[in-house]
Amino acid sequence: MFRLHPTNAGKTKWTYETLYTFCPQNGDCLDGSAPIELTYEGAASGAPYDGTSPLYGSTVAGGANGSGAVFQLTPRRRNWSQKVIYSFCAQTNCTDGMSPAYALFPDASGNLYGVTTSGGTENQGVVFKLKPNAKRTKWTESVAYSFCPTTNCTDGTQPAGLVADGQGNLYGTATSGGDGNGGTLFRLAPQGNGYAFSRLYSFCQQANCADGSGPLASPIVGPDGTLYGTTALNSRAYSFAPQTSTYTVLHAFCTDQKCSDGIEPLSPLTPDAAGHLFGTTAFGGTRHSGGTIFVLTP
Numbered sequence: 001m002f003r004l005h006p007t008n009a010g011k012t013k014w015t016y017e018t019l020y021t022f023c024p025q026n027g028d029c030l031d032g033s034a035p036i037e038l039t040y041e042g043a044a045s046g047a048p049y050d051g052t053s054p055l056y057g058s059t060v061a062g063g064a065n066g067s068g069a070v071f072q073l074t075p076r077r078r079n080w081s082q083k084v085i086y087s088f089c090a091q092t093n094c095t096d097g098m099s100p101a102y103a104l105f106p107d108a109s110g111n112l113y114g115v116t117t118s119g120g121t122e123n124q125g126v127v128f129k130l131k132p133n134a135k136r137t138k139w140t141e142s143v144a145y146s147f148c149p150t151t152n153c154t155d156g157t158q159p160a161g162l163v164a165d166g167q168g169n170l171y172g173t174a175t176s177g178g179d180g181n182g183g184t185l186f187r188l189a190p191q192g193n194g195y196a197f198s199r200l201y202s203f204c205q206q207a208n209c210a211d212g213s214g215p216l217a218s219p220i221v222g223p224d225g226t227l228y229g230t231t232a233l234n235s236r237a238y239s240f241a242p243q244t245s246t247y248t249v250l251h252a253f254c255t256d257q258k259c260s261d262g263i264e265p266l267s268p269l270t271p272d273a274a275g276h277l278f279g280t281t282a283f284g285g286t287r288h289s290g291g292t293i294f295v296l297t298p
Contacts, residue, residue, distance in 0.1 A: 001035065001055075001073060001080070019080045020073060023062060031082055032059030032069040037103040044106055044164065051075070056085075056112055058100040063087035067098035067119070070112065070130060070139075085139040086130055094119035096141055097126035102161040102218070105170075110136070113144070113170060115159035120146035124157040127172065127188060127195075144170070144188055144195045153177035155199055156184035161218030161268065170195065171227055173215035180204030182213030185227065185240055201240055201247050203231060211249060212236030217268045228277055230265035237265065237279070237296055250277075250296055259284045262292035269296075 001020040007013045023029035038057045040049050049055075055073040063069030067089035074081050089098045097116030105113045112130040120126040124147040130139045148157050156174025163171050170188040178184040182204025188195035204213040212231030219229035219240070227240045228250075235253035240246070253263050262281025269277045277296040285292040 001038070001057075020082050022059065028066070029062035030064060031062065031084060032071055033062035034060040035071075036060065036101065038073070039104050039106055041106050041110060044108070056104055056106065058102075058104055058114060060099050060101050065089040065098075067094060068100045068116070070100065070104065070114070086141050088116060089119060090141075094123070095121055095146070096143060097128055100128075102159075105162045105164060105218075107164060107168070112139075113162050113164070115162060115172065117158045117160075120148075122146065122148040122153075124148035124153065124177075125159050125174075127159060127162065127170065145197050147174065148177065154179060154184075154202070155197065156186060159186075160216050163218050163221055163268075165221045165225060171200075171221065172218050173229065175214055175216055178202035178204070180209070180213070182209055182233070183215050183231070185215070185219065185229070187242065200227075200242060200245070204234070209234040210252070211247065212238060216266050220269050220271060222271070228269050228271070230267075230269065230279060232264045232266055232282075235263050235265055235281070237269070237277070253281065254284065256284075258289060260286050260292075262294060265294075 003017045004014050007015050023033045036058045038055045040055050058070045060068050064087035069084045070086045072083045072085050098119035100114050100116045102115055115127050117125050126146045127144040129142050129144050132139050157177035158175045160173045160175050168190045174184045176183050179202040184199050185201040187198045212234045214233030216232040219227040230237050236249050237251040239248045262284035264282040265279050266282050267280050269279045275298045281292045283289050
């Protein structure tokens with residue numbers, strides 16, 4: 001974990017500081033290895049990080065069972081302390097999931113949600129929830145959904161991140177599976193003590209996958225509840241209105257790696273107050289096919 005902070009008013013000079021180094025000792029990496037994006041309480045509402053509260057993240061590998069972990073980083077006066085709050089594959093056959101490869105999502109109650117790319121009852125990944133006790137000293141993991149209980153995995157396989165709306169519904173994408181094996185867009189709605197799963201859209205329904213396939217990022221939720229996201233394969237930016245089940249391709253990226261608009265958008269979109277959607281592509285662009293930063297303007 002590192003921090004970059006500006007050293008002058010114009011923010012033209014920055015200082016780099018290492019705050020924590022994972023797997024500090026050779027061996028089992030009980031603190032985790034290969035960390036993923038950090039988050040914090042309040043991130044879901046857009047509040048800036050205050051610099052004093054704990055940060056949370058996950059690692060693809062390491063942990064007590066070598067199958068990934070969720071950790072907490074707490075700032076101290078002179079350093080940061082790291083604590084593993086859950087190690088995956090703690091259950092027989094890893095039914096609790098393994099290899100959390102995407103960012104965590106905090107809700108307003110302090111729970112953490114995330115996905116794993118494998119493990120679960122069918123070894124196709126899970127959506128999990130981590131709930132803290134009152135003092136936030138112990139966390140309990142539960143599986144909100146385990147993928148591929150359906151014939152031919154029509155619900156999807158290998159989920160790729162989560163987001164929530166104001167009603168507590170969780171939305172996400174699965175990178176493969178579905179009717180066309182191009183992945184799915186799904187919703188988990190609170191129901192009793194658990195969640196009810198609904199597949200909202202199955203990618204690659206159109207000829208030559210003109211609607212896109214292989215989403216590798218979670219969608220975002222617009223002010224009216226519309227979902228916006230990208231697919232990495234047959235690169236597309238899309239919107240989906242849950243109220244009417246309407247899927248729309250907002251932009252079809254070129255499929256040639258030399259295309260100026262880019263190819264293979266891999267990260268979630270970022271909105272601004274005016275309704276623009278910003279994103280990145282891994283390849284393409286006008287120089288060396290090194291990727292692009294783009295904006296979609298309504």
